Amino acid sequence: MNSYDVAIIGSGPGGYVAAIRCAQLGMKTAIIEKYSTLGGTCLNVGCIPSKALLDSSHHYEDAVKHFEEHGIEIPGEVKVNLEKMIARKQAVVDQTCAGVEFLMKKNSIEVYEGLGSFADATHINIKKNDGKTEKIEAKHTIIATGSKPSTLPFITIDKERIITSTEALKLKEIPKHMVIIGGGVIGLELGQVYKRLGAEVSVVEYMDRIIPTMDASLSKELQKVMKKQKVKFYTSHKVKSVERNGDEIVIKADDKKGKEVEFKGDYCLVSVGRRPYTDGLNVEAAGVKLNDSGQVEVNDHLQTSVSNIYAIGDVVRGAMLAHKAEEEGVMVAEILAGQKPHIDYNLIPGVVYTWPEVAAVGKTEEELKEAGVKYKVGQFPMRALGRARASMDIDGFVKILADADTDEVLGVHMIGARVADLIAEAVTAMEFRASAEDIARMSHSHPTYAEAVKEAALAATEDRALHV
CATH class of the missing domain: 3.30.390.30 (FAD/NAD-linked reductase, C-terminal dimerisation domain)
Known part of the structure; x- marks a missing residue:
């Protein structure tokens, strides 16, 4: 059985950065990832691919709407090749994930591909994709399993027409009308991508404003600008049903006066936030406690209820941000090395x-x-x-x-x-x-x-x- 000073479960920005810092500080380090590529949500189906599509769609919009004013004339019609755009996005993702793989090798970090689950507080079972299981021993473990898209209890995500951000990053056609449930970061970013490419976009938000966690003046200004871009907003609307009839999605919601409003589109993007992901981790075997929200409970040092096990990133309290997870990964590594780091979450x-x-x-x-x-x-x-x-x-x-x-x-x-x-x-x-x-x-x-x-x-x- 292989033994390590630190094992990290999850290779997203929090996990892989924690692994690098642990290795830099002289610890024998292993990282466990259930998918075939490293990088977690951020690199594979989050931050990186969404920015690639945002940039590509921005270039297209500039060519269609702004080049002429800059004195740039393009003979013929400017067209979108969505397949090529998605392929470029994937190439960016592949290159970025390969970069993480290189960093693991450079820092002599052992990579295990498979589902990591606790056997007890110091042993981890790794169920590989071929069905075989390997067990490793770790003096310390860092849980960095991230998050998954949330949904509403009455919505069935079919991954075809009723989709999450994951599917929205690889559509094979430009929607005619994309109805987005949730006016937060993910919904607005992906909504803008497809609006630029020619889709009609409607955003249905439960709160009285979009990006509700940010300063109200930002919400007001962003909504004003995106309205000029022809995005439609329906704030203070409570969605109560989402049904698919062939290629049509029917969404029913109550407005702030309680009146029923109906939306019809060919795609519905459900972007109501994300939930901490601990499925299959078997935290009970290690004695690690979760709170009522499904987050791993941690103290101010990101230590769980079990002293040798830590947790970072989306799976613990706080904003679900890649850079927050990175800071926490470095903090835990330095705590394990006897240093006294800190994070100002403000x-x-x-x-x-x-x-x-x-x-x-x-x-x-x-x-x-x-x-x-x-x-x-x-x-x-x-x-x-x-x-x-x-x-x-x-x-x-x-x-x-x-x-x-x-x-x-x-x-x-x-x-x-x-x-x-x-x-x-x-x-x-x-x-x-x-x-x-x-x-x-x-x-x-x-x-x-x-x-x-x-x-x-x-x-x-x-x-x-x-x-x-």
Whole structure:
């Protein structure tokens, strides 16, 4: 029987990064993955493939709608080759997954392909795809089994017409009308992909606004922009039935007045969130406890109810984000090595990769009001930037929330071109407890989108914005 200092179950961003850091710190490390490729949801059916399709569809939309204005003329009709677009997406996925495989070899990490399940707290059974079972011993185990798409109890996902994000990433045709249940990140991103390619898209959301966990001003602006892109929104609608009749899907929902509304489409994308995935893990055999939501219970050090077993990523509490899982993977590895790492969960940014992009870190206005914190607001519109006008990406703004007394930055909320990258400046500033004036006094290169951050900081500092 092979023995290891650390065994990691799951090879997503949390799991494979944890494995690399453990190996770097001198631990004999194994990683167990039930699928034939490494990388988990993010690399295979999540972050990476969705961004590939978002980029491809964005190029198509630019060619159809914007090239002429830029002085670029294309003879003949611009056409979508969906099969080729999906193939390019898959090539990106394959290359990225192969990169993880290379990193495992580079760091001498033993990879086991099969379903890992606990025999007890220090032994793991690995059921391989050929039906054979192998057992390994691990001094410590990190559970990194991630999440799966959620559904509603009355919906039957047939993976053909009633689909999750997994199937939406490999459709063989462009839908005529895609009805999306759920106005969160996944639904909006994939909805925008197919809207650009020619589908009619309707978003049905239970809450009173889309992206409901983010600052309300971002929700309002994104909905306004996507409405201009001809996406239809039905907020405060409670879906109560989804039925398939041949190639037609009929969705019934009650609006906020209790009146029944009916939607018909040829595809229904169910994107009502994700659930922690522990199926087949046999945590009971190890004594690991789950909470009522199905998450693995952990303490502040990500340690489970069993002292030598840890859990990270989507399978534990907190935002289901790849970069959060990575930070937790590194944290556990360093704890096992006797170090004292920490994570400030308030400073883990959230991003929506629509266009315009949406990004945020820290507290929302709603949270500050609820906590009774006195704050000031500095906001700057993207359309006032020379860079935005040059690129024809003028939608959105940057908003900075700062403490009314100390001027410390408490939250930064952005919508606009490239804000998924721009948010890192805000994270850095807040990590070092910067004030709005600190950011306002930093030189920002011109012309860039980043100037909006400086201007928003100036606006929060005695209303000193220069370009509005």
